[in-house]
Amino acid sequence: MPAANSQPRRARSGNRRDEAARLAVLHAADDLLVERGFGNLTVEAIARRAGVAKQTIYRWWPSKVEILLDTLIEDTEKRLPMLTERTTAESIRGYLLGFARFLTGDPAGKILLALIAEAQHDPGTAESLHKRYLGPRRDQERDMLVRAIDAGEVSPRLDPDATIDALVGPIVYRALTGSSIPSGLVDTLVADLLLPR
Amino acid sequence: MPAANSQPRRARSGNRRDEAARLAVLHAADDLLVERGFGNLTVEAIARRAGVAKQTIYRWWPSKVEILLDTLIEDTEKRLPMLTERTTAESIRGYLLGFARFLTGDPAGKILLALIAEAQHDPGTAESLHKRYLGPRRDQERDMLVRAIDAGEVSPRLDPDATIDALVGPIVYRALTGSSIPSGLVDTLVADLLLPR
Amino acid sequence: MPAANSQPRRARSGNRRDEAARLAVLHAADDLLVERGFGNLTVEAIARRAGVAKQTIYRWWPSKVEILLDTLIEDTEKRLPMLTERTTAESIRGYLLGFARFLTGDPAGKILLALIAEAQHDPGTAESLHKRYLGPRRDQERDMLVRAIDAGEVSPRLDPDATIDALVGPIVYRALTGSSIPSGLVDTLVADLLLPR
Amino acid sequence: MPAANSQPRRARSGNRRDEAARLAVLHAADDLLVERGFGNLTVEAIARRAGVAKQTIYRWWPSKVEILLDTLIEDTEKRLPMLTERTTAESIRGYLLGFARFLTGDPAGKILLALIAEAQHDPGTAESLHKRYLGPRRDQERDMLVRAIDAGEVSPRLDPDATIDALVGPIVYRALTGSSIPSGLVDTLVADLLLPR
DNA sequence: AGTTAAACGAGACGGTACGTCACGTCTTGAA
DNA sequence: TTCAAGACGTGACGTACCGTCTCGTTTAACT
Numbered sequence A, B, C, D: 001m002p003a004a005n006s007q008p009r010r011a012r013s014g015n016r017r018d019e020a021a022r023l024a025v026l027h028a029a030d031d032l033l034v035e036r037g038f039g040n041l042t043v044e045a046i047a048r049r050a051g052v053a054k055q056t057i058y059r060w061w062p063s064k065v066e067i068l069l070d071t072l073i074e075d076t077e078k079r080l081p082m083l084t085e086r087t088t089a090e091s092i093r094g095y096l097l098g099f100a101r102f103l104t105g106d107p108a109g110k111i112l113l114a115l116i117a118e119a120q121h122d123p124g125t126a127e128s129l130h131k132r133y134l135g136p137r138r139d140q141e142r143d144m145l146v147r148a149i150d151a152g153e154v155s156p157r158l159d160p161d162a163t164i165d166a167l168v169g170p171i172v173y174r175a176l177t178g179s180s181i182p183s184g185l186v187d188t189l190v191a192d193l194l195l196p197r
Numbered sequence E: 001a002g003t004t005a006a007a008c009g010a011g012a013c014g015g016t017a018c019g020t021c022a023c024g025t026c027t028t029g030a031a
Numbered sequence F: 001t002t003c004a005a006g007a008c009g010t011g012a013c014g015t016a017c018c019g020t021c022t023c024g025t026t027t028a029a030c031t
Helices: A021-038 A041-050 A054-060 A064-079 A090-105 A106-122 A123-150 A160-176 A184-194 B019-036 B044-049 B054-058 B064-077 B089-105 B107-121 B123-150 B160-176 B181-194 C020-038 C043-050 C054-060 C064-079 C089-105 C105-122 C123-151 C158-175 C183-194 D019-034 D042-049 D052-062 D064-079 D091-103 D107-121 D123-150 D158-175 D183-194
Strands: none
Touching: A021 A041, A021 A054, A021 A064, A021 A106, A041 A054, A041 A064, A041 A184, A064 A106, A064 A123, A064 B054, A090 A106, A090 A123, A090 A160, A090 A184, A090 D052, A106 A160, A106 B107, A106 B160, A123 A160, A123 C064, A160 A184, A160 B181, A184 B160, A184 B181, B019 B044, B019 B054, B019 B064, B019 B107, B044 B054, B044 B064, B044 C054, B044 D064, B054 C158, B089 B107, B089 B160, B089 B181, B107 B123, B107 B160, B107 D158, B160 B181, C020 C043, C020 C054, C020 C064, C020 C105, C043 C054, C043 C064, C064 C105, C064 C123, C089 C105, C089 C123, C089 C158, C089 C183, C105 C123, C105 C158, C105 D107, C105 D158, C123 C158, C158 C183, C158 D107, C158 D158, C158 D183, C183 D158, C183 D183, D019 D042, D019 D052, D019 D064, D019 D107, D042 D052, D064 D107, D064 D123, D091 D107, D091 D123, D091 D158, D091 D183, D107 D123, D107 D158, D123 D158, D158 D183
């Protein structure tokens, strides 16, 4: 067994999309958002930090928002799993606590907040955010809730979507206003809104 | 022969601050936000629209965010009055419905949403927004709620601030995500979170 | 007899240089120069127009200037023949008129003007242009003139190279400045500069 | 008490055009053209070298060609004076020698050659060059020649414009091809083309 | 009544980032 | 080995706004 790969360096892409460049961009955007904030997040800075040409970014992403969405989607899948099994009030409480931790403690949570914010400034962002993130996620959450209702585990007074907004809204709002999210808040929301009176 | 003002023009101020210019800036900012969105709201565009020199803006406002805050504060006082008299579950319900209408229907509501958004991108905005708007307003809301609790009109399970977030959060969240706010949502929030089980 | 060459297409070369590709590049460059001007002549446009990969161009030509030189040389040989027989004042006059027509009327004349121009901007172009075109051509012209002098047909007051510049310079200069070249100009140049006083 | 003005610094423009910036741009363009050649002359490099913002250049000049034209016109007036008095064959000879020296020895001469070149690549340049430089200059030269003809000092066989092209063309052509311009060439052109046979 | 000082419109200035274009180099996979 | 295809790092393009800075004018308040 001789030598083998003396200088690995970078694989240099050639004809195909360069996966290393893709990841470098996603990580650079994530890092810069956390370090410098969205207001200082520029495409040029991402390119600089990622060691990538600006054109490489524009070739694959129509805007920095889509970069963040890509990161957000990948990270959410890894770090904020949906409930797939039997759903109870208790497991929903666990999901909401996980979501609160995600929003306030995880870098990806900052991305979500930044995108919700940017969606207020730019209709294109709003559309992408709904189509690629909020919509699909909401579909899974609604499913989760409906399964619990059908099983008789919970009995909300509102339709499923309004119920989810009533549960998630306070968590998001406190995150947006920089407040912490005490577990007692989540407990009471679940108790008051989901359980029979 | 008196003749009198051939060209009235504008009553050029001279030594004192020009109130007409101040109002022109506030209205220009408001109009542009509604027409073009925050993303297209620039100081240069405000100056252009207001017929004012850029320097006149920078002389009186440190940033466009403060312009919007000025407008927001004035408009909120006019169009979203606080409860000053006896507070009941019913009057809180009315206040929340008014707040929902303000957020989704009033141009000033768009300003508040834009500022909450911008606060995610820029710490200075966050500080100003809390100090000049969210903080004072929250003080009044807390007062309002405490008066109702003391009078035995409502009995929330959470401390006052968390209670208000639980009531207001879903409304803000639906406004941020572009959903309408059905009155049934407000009714149920009040019933489930404020009234005794 | 079945099938047989279903798609003749292009006789894709495989191992050897593809002559069709070479010609496609030369013609594309020529056409684009005439249609769009040198300022809009890019390697990418040539490749696009020729239906050829960019790398195929870079494999065979160090720069777009060399492409144009190849075209220019081929076209000059075809369309601007040198005098090979006996040379007289009259035949030199004919050569100069042909040169004037070439410069102002022939697409290849535009190439020569473009290359003389580009040589002012880039030393590499200047070197190539002299080595591959102007130098050899000047050698033939000098020969032509010297033969006429030796035969007593003409008697210029200047050395051969300066004489040729004095004859050719006005023609090139008028072409460069977009003027036409009246035959009277050529006649007078020959009469005043070549014939005895 | 003499002294005064402790820190002159830069006058900082304010409302009016900044003359220092204008001159810095003209000189930077001139210097860069001579040092690096037209091919390496970019607006960004001019701005960098002049210590000026790119926008300041675009505010006043539509292209780098116009910058060079400004420099060329100013320098030509200073360093290549027209004949204003009585014109003779001898004074025309002097003018042509001065022109030859200007073209080959003066930095501004390089600018003229570069602009003649660029005019081949871009029609806008051609138009500007003619309107702002070649045209007016030619008017003066024609005047000069006609005065000499009317005074009986010279008797060209061609119309004035063609005569000037016949005199100037060889000089420009040799400059374009990088040759020197021996004074004998000018002498012979004047003798053969302007003096009676 | 004459002087002073602030506010105003206008807009030039040095900057940063935008999104696009073409450069010349590289790699893949088919012929 | 050549070719079509096309991704890549590089760097300039011309534009939009940023926030700062005079300039010359206007006018209220203070000598």
